[in-house]
Amino acid sequence: MDTERRTGHIEIRKLRKRYEPHDEPAVDDIDLTIESGEFITLLGPSGSGKTTTLNMIAGFVQPTSGTIRLNSRDLAEVPTHKRNFGMVFQNYALFPHMTVFDNVAYPLRQRRLPREKTRTLVGDILALFGLGGMESRKPDQLSGGQQQRVALARAVVFSPAVLLLDEPLGALDRKLRQALQAEVKRLHRDLGLTFVFVTHDQDEAMFLSDTVAVFNKGRVERVGTPGELYDDPGTLFVAGFLGEANVFAGSLVDPTTYLWMDRKWRVAGPPRAGDTVLVVRPEKVRVFDLESVPEGWNSTPAVVTDRSHLGAVCKVDMTFPDGATGSATMPTDAAVTVRPGESVLAAWEPGAQAFVQPERA
Amino acid sequence: MKAGRSSLYALVFLIALLVTVPTLFLIPMSLSSGTTFQFPPPGLSGRWYQNLVEEPEWRAAAVTSLKVAAMVTPLALVIGTCAAFGLLRLGRRLRTAGFTTLISPLVVPHILLALAIYGTFLKLDLSGTLQGLVLGQTALAVPFVLIPVLTRLQGYDRSMTSAALSLGASPLTAFRTVTLPLILPGIAAGAVFAFVASFDELVVALLLQGPGATTLPVQMFNSVTEEANPTISAASTILVVVVSLVILLVQLGWIRTDQKAGLHGH
Ligand SMILES: Nc1ncnc2c1ncn2[C@@H]1O[C@H](COP(=O)(O)OP(=O)(O)OP(=O)(O)O)[C@@H](O)[C@H]1O
Ligand SMILES: [Mg+2]
Numbered sequence: 102m103d104t105e106r107r108t109g110h111i112e113i114r115k116l117r118k119r120y121e122p123h124d125e126p127a128v129d130d131i132d133l134t135i136e137s138g139e140f141i142t143l144l145g146p147s148g149s150g151k152t153t154t155l156n157m158i159a160g161f162v163q164p165t166s167g168t169i170r171l172n173s174r175d176l177a178e179v180p181t182h183k184r185n186f187g188m189v190f191q192n193y194a195l196f197p198h199m200t201v202f203d204n205v206a207y208p209l210r211q212r213r214l215p216r217e218k219t220r221t222l223v224g225d226i227l228a229l230f231g232l233g234g235m236e237s238r239k240p241d242q243l244s245g246g247q248q249q250r251v252a253l254a255r256a257v258v259f260s261p262a263v264l265l266l267d268e269p270l271g272a273l274d275r276k277l278r279q280a281l282q283a284e285v286k287r288l289h290r291d292l293g294l295t296f297v298f299v300t301h302d303q304d305e306a307m308f309l310s311d312t313v314a315v316f317n318k319g320r321v322e323r324v325g326t327p328g329e330l331y332d333d334p335g336t337l338f339v340a341g342f343l344g345e346a347n348v349f350a351g352s353l354v355d356p357t358t359y360l361w362m363d364r365k366w367r368v369a370g371p372p373r374a375g376d377t378v379l380v381v382r383p384e385k386v387r388v389f390d391l392e393s394v395p396e397g398w399n400s401t402p403a404v405v406t407d408r409s410h411l412g413a414v415c416k417v418d419m420t421f422p423d424g425a426t427g428s429a430t431m432p433t434d435a436a437v438t439v440r441p442g443e444s445v446l447a448a449w450e451p452g453a454q455a456f457v458q459p460e461r462a
Numbered sequence: 463m464k465a466g467r468s469s470l471y472a473l474v475f476l477i478a479l480l481v482t483v484p485t486l487f488l489i490p491m492s493l494s495s496g497t498t499f500q501f502p503p504p505g506l507s508g509r510w511y512q513n514l515v516e517e518p519e520w521r522a523a524a525v526t527s528l529k530v531a532a533m534v535t536p537l538a539l540v541i542g543t544c545a546a547f548g549l550l551r552l553g554r555r556l557r558t559a560g561f562t563t564l565i566s567p568l569v570v571p572h573i574l575l576a577l578a579i580y581g582t583f584l585k586l587d588l589s590g591t592l593q594g595l596v597l598g599q600t601a602l603a604v605p606f607v608l609i610p611v612l613t614r615l616q617g618y619d620r621s622m623t624s625a626a627l628s629l630g631a632s633p634l635t636a637f638r639t640v641t642l643p644l645i646l647p648g649i650a651a652g653a654v655f656a657f658v659a660s661f662d663e664l665v666v667a668l669l670l671q672g673p674g675a676t677t678l679p680v681q682m683f684n685s686v687t688e689e690a691n692p693t694i695s696a697a698s699t700i701l702v703v704v705v706s707l708v709i710l711l712v713q714l715g716w717i718r719t720d721q722k723a724g725l726h727g728h
Contacts, residue, residue: 161624181627182636188628194621198643207639211630259630 109171109186109263109295111135111158116167118153127153129319130167135263135312137172140289140296142306145316146342151299154316155267158297160184171262182211187256191268193248195240201227201251202236208259226254230284246277253288263295270305282308303343307331315339336458337378346380347427347447349401350459353377362422366399372456385453386429388417388439389446400448403427405441419447485702492695499692510696520693522674523681524700527661530595530677534660535653537600542607542652546615549608561612565605572665575602580669590672598670599660606659607652614648654712658705 113133119126128150135141143151156162158169160181169176176184195204202223209219227233230250240248249269256264269285270278286309289296300306306313307327315322315330315338323335327343334340337348351361359366359379366379394400403419406426415433420426429447439445487501492510494503514520545564549557567575579598580589588594618641626636664679671680678701682694 159624159628161627180633181624182630182632184628185630186628188625190621190625192619192621194619194625196622196625196640207626207631208629211635255629265628 108137108293109135110137110173111263111295111297112168112170112173113154113158114168114170116154116157116169117165118150118157118162119165126165126319128157128164131319131321133314133321133324135295135297138293138295139311140286140298140309141312141314142298142300142310143314143316144300144303144306144342145322146301149316150319151301151316152267155265155297155299158263159186159188159265185259185262187259187261187264189249189252189256189264189266189269191271193240193252195248195251195255197240200237200239201232201243204240204251205255205258208255212259222258226258230254245273246281249273249281250284253285257288257292257294261294263297264292265297267299268301269298271300271302278305285309307343313343315342317342331382333455334380334457335376337380337460340380340455340457345383345428347383347386347421347429348425349379349381349421350377351379361401364399364401366454367397367451369451369454375458376456378457378459379454380457381449381454383416383428383430384414385449386427386447387431387435387449388419388429389448391444391446394446394448398448398450399454400446403445403447405439405443405445407441408439419445421447488695488698488702491692492699494692494695497691499690499695510692513693514696514700517693519676519681520697523676523678524697526592526595526674526676527678530592530599530667531657531660533596534599534603535657537596538603538607538656538660539649539653541600542604542656543611543649545604545608546611549612550615561608564608567602568605576665576669579666583670589670590675591670592675594670595667595675595677598666599663602663602666603656603659606655607649610648610651610655611645612648614645618644650712650715654708657708661705662701 111134113131113135116128116131116133117126118128131150131154133154143154145151153162157164158176160176160179164177171184196207199207205223205226206219209222214222223236224233227236230253232247232250232254235243235247235251240251243251252269266285270281273281282305285296285298289309298306298309310327312324313327313330314324317338323330323339325333325335330339330343334343334346340346340348349361351359351364351366353368353372354360354365356371357368359368361379388403388405389400391402401421403421405417405419407418409416409418410433411430413433414430415435417429417431417439418426419428427447490503491499491501493506493508494500495505495507495509496503514524542564545560549560549564552560576598579601583589583594583598586594588597622640622644623636626640627633631639662679663677664683667677667680668683671677676684678697682697685691685694
């Protein structure tokens with residue numbers, strides 16, 4: 102493959118898209134910096150503006166305002182076909198009237214590569230994707246996974262500056278999806294290319310990405326590594342979208358004390374201004390008989406509603422005094438004594454809790 | 463299940479017979495050696511075909527028909543295809559309005575249209591001219607292009623175009639290498655229908671006829687009212703054969719491209 106490549110650094114500033122005649126913008130003044138060679142995932146629920154953002158980067162959709170720069174160059178006047186971005190679509194978008202070979206050779210022919218060179222490049226990339234021997238097949242003679250591999254091969258064969266992927270694995274079943282996730286991750290490592298990946302699957306985002314940008318209602322709610330976002334979600338929306346969380350909306354009475362219902366909890370580090378909601382991940386919560394909570398832990402009474410085996414761990418569902426539901430996951434042997442209907446104390450170390458902003462209206 | 467299938471085949475076969483048998487009677491009649499429409503013909507001869515070739519009006523009419531159809535087809539193709547692309551870009555309401563307007567020649571009684579065209583073309587001095595015939599029949603042929611092309615386009619996945627653009631194709635190249643091949647069967651069907659619509663159109667051609675602008679169907683109509691002899695059967699046979707051949711050829715080609723494109727029916 103071509104080694105002479107300049108991978109893309111993308112800078113998005115105040116990017117906005119409003120589809121006429123709607124009032125609500127689909128993408129609402131977002132700022133995002135994508136480092137060269139980074140694997141970034143745009144994660145968010147349906148309709149949060151991920152595809153619109155990706156399509157503006159690709160040049161399919163004209164921004165209402167704002168700028169997108171590639172390696173400091175403003176892309177406003179650059180049409181899609183001159184951007185040199187690879188794109189993978191959810192429905193593959195393979196050309197049905199062309200063979201696998203012609204599909205993958207298509208971008209090379211647009212670039213007027215010599216015939217010989219085209220043949221070698223296509224052969225190499227098909228071999229890399231385990232598609233050797235399928236050159237003369239038509240897309241409808243391939244399985245879903247093979248089609249998606251052809252689509253990936255076609256999108257990277259011309260050494261694009263950036264690879265854009267819009268839910269590329271969404272149509273595949275779970276097993277295949279996991280296999281292809283691993284392949285996409287390996288591909289990113291091998292190519293060293295900037296990947297912008299759209300998904301609404303949080304596990305997929307966590308597994309694949311260097312950086313996750315969480316979208317909500319047309320805005321970027323938070324950007325960070327999967328670990329950062331999980332441990333310190335920043336907003337209630339992110340806490341709920343990325344993994345599960347037990348949520349307690351109380352108030353800070355002094356820098357070291359948080360008051361929820363009639364419980365006074367210790368605060369390990371003082372929260373940022375505006376972060377008023379306390380969240381705890383289920384795996385940080387332990388369940389105790391009444392009165393046996395370790396010294397220094399925060400706790401609340403709870404009623405166990407269900408206990409389910411998830412293989413390695415066991416999940417205990419509970420109802421808290423405010424009526425909210427929550428859960429704790431723990432090693433199976435730690436949960437053997439917990440029975441549905443039982444009153445318990447759910448407890449966690451103060452260092453395991455995080456403070457987040459409440460949901461914006 | 464099996465019985466149901468064979469009775470279905472029988473029914474389809476019967477309907478096919480019902481539709482085609484009257485036409486098939488034409489052929490022996492056109493080969494008749496008699497001078498009337500006698501059936502069965504008293505003997506066989508090729509005299510009516512010879513007549514068709516040798517009599518100047520008949521020859522001229524056949525040539526005119528071919529010329530007109532050859533001009534109507536590309537005109538209707540361009541207008542109908544562009545209209546299909548345009549309609550798809552409109553909002554729902556405008557699209558429906560535009561579509562209904564464009565296919566109105568199929569709905570409005572033929573004679574009314576013909577009269578309207580005749581009246582207008584008289585004023586424009588287009589009556590009795592080849593150009594007039596071409597224009598009038600193009601209006602009638604556009605829906606026959608619009609409908610198959612639009613159907614094909616509605617089944618066309620726009621992300622194909624996006625993919626081509628992202629792979630470095632200019633919009634024009636993307637159209638030429640991806641969109642066009644995928645909607646080609648629709649355009650081909652449109653071309654056949656447009657050709658046929660023009661080639662055997664009578665009413666407009668009848669009103670707009672003039673010296674040098676008399677088509678085969680008009681010539682047949684005129685000859686029936688004047689001197690009815692089996693020349694008309696010979697002409698009809700040729701009409702049927704030309705039209706069937708065109709349709710057949712395109713259908714064969716269509717099945718092939720469909721298999722190639724991996725598109726199965728619509
Ligand atoms: N072409 C369009 N015209 C009008 N509104 C649109 C258009 N495309 C998207 N929208 C609207 O913009 C908003 C964001 O859509 P977008 O497709 O970017 O969401 P998404 O995050 O990709 O969602 P999903 O996970 O369902 O793909 C939605 O409310 C959607 O209805
Ligand atoms: Mg989307």
